[in-house]
Amino acid sequence: MTKERTTMNPIQLEQQYLVQAYSRPPFVLENGEGAWLQDSAGKRYLDLVAGIAVNALGYGDPEIAATIREMAARPLHYSNLYHSEPMARLAARLVDVTPFADRVHYQNSGAECNEAAFKFARKWAREHYGEGKSDIVAFTGAFHGRTMGALAATPRPKYQEPYRPLMPGVRFAEFNNPDSAAEVIDDGVCAVIVEPIQGEGGIHPADDAFMVALRELTHKHNALLIFDEVQCGVGRTGRFWAHEAYGVLPDMLCAAKPLAAGLPIGVVLVTERVAEIIHPGDHGTTFAGGPLVTAVADVVVRRISDPAFLKRVEQTGAYFKERIEEINSPHIREVRGRGLMLGVQLDIPAGPVVNAGYEQGLLLLNAGPDVLRIIPPLIISQAEVDIAVERLSAILAQVG
Numbered sequence: 001m002t003k004e005r006t007t008m009n010p011i012q013l014e015q016q017y018l019v020q021a022y023s024r025p026p027f028v029l030e031n032g033e034g035a036w037l038q039d040s041a042g043k044r045y046l047d048l049v050a051g052i053a054v055n056a057l058g059y060g061d062p063e064i065a066a067t068i069r070e071m072a073a074r075p076l077h078y079s080n081l082y083h084s085e086p087m088a089r090l091a092a093r094l095v096d097v098t099p100f101a102d103r104v105h106y107q108n109s110g111a112e113c114n115e116a117a118f119k120f121a122r123k124w125a126r127e128h129y130g131e132g133k134s135d136i137v138a139f140t141g142a143f144h145g146r147t148m149g150a151l152a153a154t155p156r157p158k159y160q161e162p163y164r165p166l167m168p169g170v171r172f173a174e175f176n177n178p179d180s181a182a183e184v185i186d187d188g189v190c191a192v193i194v195e196p197i198q199g200e201g202g203i204h205p206a207d208d209a210f211m212v213a214l215r216e217l218t219h220k221h222n223a224l225l226i227f228d229e230v231q232c233g234v235g236r237t238g239r240f241w242a243h244e245a246y247g248v249l250p251d252m253l254c255a256a257k258p259l260a261a262g263l264p265i266g267v268v269l270v271t272e273r274v275a276e277i278i279h280p281g282d283h284g285t286t287f288a289g290g291p292l293v294t295a296v297a298d299v300v301v302r303r304i305s306d307p308a309f310l311k312r313v314e315q316t317g318a319y320f321k322e323r324i325e326e327i328n329s330p331h332i333r334e335v336r337g338r339g340l341m342l343g344v345q346l347d348i349p350a351g352p353v354v355n356a357g358y359e360q361g362l363l364l365l366n367a368g369p370d371v372l373r374i375i376p377p378l379i380i381s382q383a384e385v386d387i388a389v390e391r392l393s394a395i396l397a398q399v400g
């Protein structure tokens with residue numbers, strides 16, 4: 001490094017050398033414990049973001065650290081060309097906690113899982129019904145990722161417009177509107193993809209009747225139903241999978257964010273009738289299913305699928321929701337969501353609230369222009385919820 005660079009702080013370095021695809025607040029995070037993060041000046045932040053619904057077990061978890069230490073001493077990568085134990089063990093555990101699923105396919109991120117699910121659906125439809133059954137149905141307000149296929153199913157002009165032409169063959173229906181879904185889903189459709197709770201779109205849970213209608217329509221038109229549980233899955237709602245609240249089972253499910261405690265991972269869970277059309281060479285990726293990541297994910301899945309852990313998430317989430325509803329602010333219109341995936345609908349822009357949070361030592365995130373998204377580490381305590389609510393209440397009084 002040149003002398004000049006060694007005197008630059010991380011914010012200056014970032015501004016000079018990183019593609020400016022993000023705008024970040026003016027502090028540098030460098031440590032964390034439990035549900036708290038700490039910046040380089042020693043200031044502590046209660047974290048209601050969890051690295052965008054990733055850090056479910058919080059920071060400094062001893063079992064995660066021990067697993068990483070143990071696996072770090074062995075080869076970090078073998079590739080998918082060879083057998084290794086952690087990837088096989090995790091697949092079995094995931095199938096155990098997922099009643100509809102028979103098999104697992106590994107990826108590295110949420111978007112990649114949705115890409116894989118689209119490819120599996122197209123191949124499945126082609127093998128069973130021939131060409132011409134290749135369309136995918138997604139919904140208004142959906143977010144399925146930034147890669148070209150996932151982006152094509154993410155109907156937000158700001159995300160899509162600069163990158164056209166997108167992957168063709170995606171149709172849209174209105175979220176939570178069974179009639180709209182019925183108009184759009186026909187025999188030319190190979191798959192329907194839906195988030196049981198829309199995350200980026202503003203924390204909107206799917207209605208029971210909508211989920212039932214999607215299952216009926218996909219059966220009627222021989223299409224596969226894909227649940228995108230990248231944000232709402234893995235304990236976040238107080239159940240291991242968010243869709244368990246509906247009694248509706250998909251043919252494929254994509255999960256990612258919290259699965260490996262902050263390491264990159266994605267999984268597509270599938271039924272046997274989907275898995276049977278995928279053969280060696282049909283789809284792949286260099287890194288996915290690596291030993292360190294899957295060993296860590298095995299710990300995460302074991303811990304989070306424990307009924308006592310899930311019960312605690314459900315209770316803490318209900319308490320959090322109640323406490324936010326009690327905040328005496330004219331700016332709160334509604335609190336929605338399940339477990340520790342809550343959306344606070346404001347009548348003012350969320351941006352200034354998020355910014356004021358930094359001063360108050362509270363990390364907040366928006367979901368759209370006027371919704372605060374509350375997605376803390378799942379291990380957050382009721383006492384910490386009280387602190388968060390106190391700070392949020394002060395912020396709302398101040399920005400109003």
Ligand SMILES: Cc1ncc(COP(=O)(O)O)c(C=O)c1O
Nearest residue numbers: 109110111143144145199230231
């Ligand atoms: C529901 C949903 N699907 C897919 C994705 C994309 O996941 P990733 O950012 O890991 O590619 C996200 C990310 O926020 C998401 O919330």
